[in-house]
Amino acid sequence: MALFSAPKTHPLHSKARSLRLDILEMINHAGFGHIGSAFSSVDILISLYNSKLFNFKKDRFVLSAGHLCASLYAVLADTGYFDKEELFTFAQFNSRLQGHATIDTPGINYSAGSLGQGLSYSIGLALGDPKHHVVCLSSDGEHNEGQVWEAIMAANKFHLGNLISIVDYNGCQIGGTTQEIMPLDELAGKYLRFGWTVTTVDGHNFYELARVLKKSKDSSIYPACIIVKTVLGKGVSFMENNCQYHDIKKLAPDLFITAKNELQRY
Amino acid sequence: MSSKDTKLASMRRAFGEALFALALKNPNLYVVDADLYPSLYLTDFKARFRSRFIQVGVAENNAAAIAAGLSATGKTVFLTSFACFSPAINWATIRQSICYNHHPVKIVGSHAGLMSADLGASHQMLEDVALMRTLPNMEVFAPIDASELKMMLPVIAYSQTPAYLRLVRPDTPLVNSARSFTIGKSRFLKRGDKITVLGYGPILTQLLLPDFDKFSLDIINCSSIKPLDDKTILTSIKKTGRCLVIEDHQQNGGLGEAVAKLILTSGQKCKFIHLGVNNAFGQSAHNYFDLYHHYALSPLAIRESLKKLLSTHAHS
Ligand SMILES: Cc1ncc(C[n+]2csc(CCOP(=O)(O)OP(=O)(O)O)c2C)c(N)n1
Numbered sequence: 025m026a027l028f029s030a031p032k033t034h035p036l037h038s039k040a041r042s043l044r045l046d047i048l049e050m051i052n053h054a055g056f057g058h059i060g061s062a063f064s065s066v067d068i069l070i071s072l073y074n075s076k077l078f079n080f081k082k083d084r085f086v087l088s089a090g091h092l093c094a095s096l097y098a099v100l101a102d103t104g105y106f107d108k109e110e111l112f113t114f115a116q117f118n119s120r121l122q123g124h125a126t127i128d129t130p131g132i133n134y135s136a137g138s139l140g141q142g143l144s145y146s147i148g149l150a151l152g153d154p155k156h157h158v159v160c161l162s163s164d165g166e167h168n169e170g171q172v173w174e175a176i177m178a179a180n181k182f183h184l185g186n187l188i189s190i191v192d193y194n195g196c197q198i199g200g201t202t203q204e205i206m207p208l209d210e211l212a213g214k215y216l217r218f219g220w221t222v223t224t225v226d227g228h229n230f231y232e233l234a235r236v237l238k239k240s241k242d243s244s245i246y247p248a249c250i251i252v253k254t255v256l257g258k259g260v261s262f263m264e265n266n267c268q269y270h271d272i273k274k275l276a277p278d279l280f281i282t283a284k285n286e287l288q289r290y
Numbered sequence: 291m292s293s294k295d296t297k298l299a300s301m302r303r304a305f306g307e308a309l310f311a312l313a314l315k316n317p318n319l320y321v322v323d324a325d326l327y328p329s330l331y332l333t334d335f336k337a338r339f340r341s342r343f344i345q346v347g348v349a350e351n352n353a354a355a356i357a358a359g360l361s362a363t364g365k366t367v368f369l370t371s372f373a374c375f376s377p378a379i380n381w382a383t384i385r386q387s388i389c390y391n392h393h394p395v396k397i398v399g400s401h402a403g404l405m406s407a408d409l410g411a412s413h414q415m416l417e418d419v420a421l422m423r424t425l426p427n428m429e430v431f432a433p434i435d436a437s438e439l440k441m442m443l444p445v446i447a448y449s450q451t452p453a454y455l456r457l458v459r460p461d462t463p464l465v466n467s468a469r470s471f472t473i474g475k476s477r478f479l480k481r482g483d484k485i486t487v488l489g490y491g492p493i494l495t496q497l498l499l500p501d502f503d504k505f506s507l508d509i510i511n512c513s514s515i516k517p518l519d520d521k522t523i524l525t526s527i528k529k530t531g532r533c534l535v536i537e538d539h540q541q542n543g544g545l546g547e548a549v550a551k552l553i554l555t556s557g558q559k560c561k562f563i564h565l566g567v568n569n570a571f572g573q574s575a576h577n578y579f580d581l582y583h584h585y586a587l588s589p590l591a592i593r594e595s596l597k598k599l600l601s602t603h604a605h606s
Contacts, residue, residue, distance in 0.1 A: 116575065
């Protein structure tokens with residue numbers, strides 16, 4: 025598995041480029057946004073929403089890490105939930121696109137912002153509607169929260185074969201790396217010990233993502249976890265793996281141009 | 291806000307600097323942080339006092355009980371995060387491990403209120419004062435600006451009760467002219483004899499607009515929300531017979547309720563208006579002025595309320 029290779033041959037690759045540009049414009053226009061994790065997570069969301077595996081009119085997607093909503097907004101606009109122009113209202117007064125994801129936005133099933141609750145919420149959904157899948161996206165730092173581990177235990181108890189927990193493992197939090205803030209060590213091994221099937225995957229490789237999503241959906245007895253190894257700020261060299269780019273205000277004009285140029289060549 | 295060239299300053303930066311200064315003098319001072327120290331300007335603290343900076347990650351319940359345990363060993367402990375996480379998520383842990391166990395941990399909740407404009411409702415904590423006021427022995431403080439925060443911090447640090455300190459995100463007007471801070475004492479920002487105005491935090495500085503001078507306001511900064519300065523408040527209300535309470539918080543459970551109870555219990559008669567968020571969540575905006583306007587907390591809403599208070603007979 026060649027990590028972070030982002031093969032350009034995949035048909036979704038051009039989306040990975042154009043939606044990153046949307047995210048950059050949208051966050052810079054708002055002067056606010058969690059750009060690092062938006063870029064680390066966007067390929068996961070593109071895979072999910074462009075795969076035939078799920079029907080999100082019936083299956084449910086839960087964004088637990090509400091701060092990375094910019095990538096979800098870009099993907100939802102691309103999928104047709106609302107117009108792309110609406111992205112430019114992000115975090116403005118009266119906008120449907122709030123600074124953290126809310127259930128009142130078309131296509132969004134859960135109001136978030138406080139980390140650690142979305143996997144529990146997903147368990148409720150999975151228990152209540154066993155015929156459909158629930159896919160939950162959380163962040164690595166979010167696994168600092170005790171409640172996440174309560175949920176991981178509960179999913180096993182209830183044999184939730186219809187639950188998929190995707191973890192955006194970008195290795196960064198607010199005050200430094202995940203290793204510095206609270207080491208997660210072998211997260212895959214931990215999920216495994218708690219009774220889940222676990223797969224680790226390169227989060228910027230659409231071939232790999234598609235394969236692993238299929239495999240996880242087919243796991244019908246155990247809850248499935250996908251640890252997605254990603255790069256914070258993926259696509260913009262000065263943001264990549266730089267925890268300072270957890271969130272930004274407006275970028276300095278020269279940095280904005282550099283970022284845009286790099287993404288156009290992504 | 292009294293004039294165009296009022297200086298702005300960051301309460302959070304003042305907090306980081308004041309805590310650093312305290313830690314230089316007090317080798318027993320610890321910070322327990324839940325992955326938000328850069329937002330509380332504690333980067334220097336972390337670098338300088340490595341062994342007294344306890345990073346527990348995004349885990350506010352864990353953080354609160356760890357802070358309590360540290361405090362039990364005689365340390366002076368500051369628990370730092372955003373108000374919407376601490377005390378919001380870890381309230382029951384604060385109740386038991388900190389309050390019920392008698393540990394004077396200082397809980398610092400930043401980014402409170404609608405002032406955290408673009409972050410949206412999840413982060414715009416509007417219930418923290420309500421949550422903390424109800425806890426036995428918990429003291430509750432909300433400075434009006436960076437200058438008052440600096441005077442407050444050493445006093446709070448050495449008090450022997452648990453305390454909650456409410457901070458806001460943006461740079462806000464510097465208006466404080468007091469030289470000291472005493473727990474349970476309020477401050478006059480302006481003297482007048484027609485309407486008593488009570489509040490805490492930067493939202494109160496809106497009342498200092500020269501526009502409002504004609505209303506002859508007795509403006510009292512209630513930065514010590516609990517214990518509250520009952521005596522000063524009642525003395526003012528006795529004089530004016532009219533009271534406006536304003537807060538960047540839910541009306542439910544806020545200062546307004548505490549004051550209403552105080553007035554009723556005292557037997558004084560008084561016209562009363564409470565401006566606060568009325569049973570609603572916040573929302574994103576580019577700046578908080580739009581939100582203050584929307585939730586009827588802006589100078590416009592204030593003027594309406596003052597007029598209304600004046601249009602009726604006091605003490606009637
Ligand atoms: C309960 C809670 N505590 C604190 C925060 C503030 N916060 C927002 S993002 C974040 C970093 C967590 O790490 P991670 O989600 O892995 O960061 P990212 O992937 O964006 O780099 C923190 C502490 C929060 N949103 N929720």
